[in-house]
Amino acid sequence: MDGATAPTAATVLILLGPPGAGKGTQARMLEEKFGLVQLSTGDLLREAVAAGTEAGKAAKAVMEAGDLVSDDIVIAILRDRLEKPDCAKGVILDGFPRTTVQADALGALLQERGQSVNAAISMEVQDDAMVERISGRFTCGNCGEGYHDTFKPTATTGTCDKCGSTEMKRRADDNAETVAQRLEAYHAQTAPLIAYYERSGALSRIDAMGAIEEIASNLSHVVAKVTA
Numbered sequence: 001m002d003g004a005t006a007p008t009a010a011t012v013l014i015l016l017g018p019p020g021a022g023k024g025t026q027a028r029m030l031e032e033k034f035g036l037v038q039l040s041t042g043d044l045l046r047e048a049v050a051a052g053t054e055a056g057k058a059a060k061a062v063m064e065a066g067d068l069v070s071d072d073i074v075i076a077i078l079r080d081r082l083e084k085p086d087c088a089k090g091v092i093l094d095g096f097p098r099t100t101v102q103a104d105a106l107g108a109l110l111q112e113r114g115q116s117v118n119a120a121i122s123m124e125v126q127d128d129a130m131v132e133r134i135s136g137r138f139t140c141g142n143c144g145e146g147y148h149d150t151f152k153p154t155a156t157t158g159t160c161d162k163c164g165s166t167e168m169k170r171r172a173d174d175n176a177e178t179v180a181q182r183l184e185a186y187h188a189q190t191a192p193l194i195a196y197y198e199r200s201g202a203l204s205r206i207d208a209m210g211a212i213e214e215i216a217s218n219l220s221h222v223v224a225k226v227t228a
């Protein structure tokens, strides 16, 4: 430690959104627009293991034993990561915290650093509409053009508008039942966190059913308020 870091002003966002809500796209938009860095748990672990930090070595040993990395180790890795200069403006946490116990641990870490969670943003979707949106997707197996049963059907059923191929592909895990199950699992896992940040006053809900640009605008509005 050389005292070069000035942690107090950095923004901490938590982005919560179900699979298919475009969280990745929106996180990249926030990175560019606000100079933030997205930190996903998987990337954090991989980086720490590759860098061979103390916490990284601990994580590696646990993962090699086939066990889940403990909250303490993830927090230690996050503590190291937040010291890096690229986090000076702030971070977007993705995939952590997942539980209220982790949220408490995160709160304690941030408090050490004179920081707090500025906003936990919940990307809100309507499940029925999401199921329709995701399960209707298919692509041309020849040229890769994307289609949708309802929103972008082919002119002639089963034939690609672009290349005329009749080889259409659907992802097996994009069927309605699987999508509904993924959403249900998401809500079950996220509900306690949403309640947690609602109590702390950090929660913002944004409508994530609109066009990408509309969602981006709603998100930017929330982030601009807390980064000001």
Ligand SMILES: [Zn+2]
Pocket (backbone or CB within 6 Å): 140, 141, 142, 143, 144, 145, 160, 161, 162, 163, 164, 165
């Ligand atoms: Zn095609």
